[in-house]
Amino acid sequence: MSFPEMPNQEPQAAASPPRRIAHLDMDAYFASVELLRYPELKGQPVVIGGRRRTAATDAQGFQRLRSYAGRGVVTTATYEARTFGVRSGMGLMKAAALAPDAILLPGDYETYSRVSRTFKAAVAELAPCIEDRGIDEIYIDLTDVPGETRDLAQRLKNAVRQATGLSCSIGVTPNKLLSKLASELQKPDGLTILGLEDIPTRIWPLPCAAVNGIGPKATVKLEGFRIHTIGELAKADPGFLMEHFGRSYGAWLHEAAHGRDDRPLTISREPKSISRETTFERDLHPRQDREELTRILLDLCERLAQDLDRKGYLARSVGIKLRFDDFSTVTRDHSVQVPVADAASLRDAARDSLKRAPLDRKLRLLGIRAGSLVREVDYRMQHAGPDRVAEPSLFEGLAP
DNA sequence: TCTGGGGTCCTAGGACCC
């Protein structure tokens, strides 16, 4: 989670004009992409999730949610499926109980990534200052883009639809925090423009959990203090919040509730870590299922090595992640002297970490992570200067 | 009918160095 520093204490010499920050969020993204592929499913409850597998299908070749068995969660549900109470993150078995006749489609992340690049490129044609917030959402700084706000936002929506055939929802406000809230207000296909003067009427009635950065834990804790809406949070004493939520987070809660946020857009960033993990079909025992676990770990190492190679990074630390049958999670990290990227080195480093992990109960997940990344080109540059030592010297090993 | 996979950031203690 990230939250801004304390508000700027410096008195502003002159009030800077308000920014125009847009948040653009694709509507039911994965499901909408699938409806482009299968237009005959339009209007039906459709759920994306689970693994690709052979399963019983209906006359048109579609799998129904009721025939699903196994681990997996809903990645995206169409609005029709949501009327049954299906939500993303929900276990598929639970979703099947709610909407047994919903169509279940496996995710096709390559296609979603490609369409994602397409819609972002379409937006960039109109407004180049973009912060990437994942596969289906972006922030856009419209401050210096000429044009009236509503007209501009509508042109962005049109451009996205023209490029992809998909609808999105946009919120435009003076900052990222409010824009993220605004884009949710009229989903799907929404366009919401708010000023600071709209905070009491439009923002304060919303539940605290609507704020980006207030998750399940903080929500429960706030409810314990009878704080349910953002308006109630705004009324809470900042000292009280800092006392119970920590200085930093407490202060941020207060600022957020008042709609204050001066974070700039992050236009580009370097990855901090790259990882691969997998949840098993059935829980595996560290000793009895040792061979299978080894196979899985090696496969994860291979895939992580491919990712590192493709993206051009080396890892200075390698970590493992274990999730046990009781869902408790443990991580172990290992820093390596020489940065690595190949599967064998990842495996060796992972083994070092594994030695320090508790292995007395069944596992449901195994993961491997490359951290403290360095760009391969930068590393080679620094370690292959004029005094390159990689080549064995002709004089090596000769007696003095 | 439990709970995917890929990330970021924050906190906090201990080691180690100055």
Place this chain on the structure above:
DNA sequence: TCTGGGGTCCTAGGACCC
């Protein structure tokens, strides 16, 4: 011999987000 701080790195865990 005792007593400090501060800074940085490493490791582990946890909250949160898409």
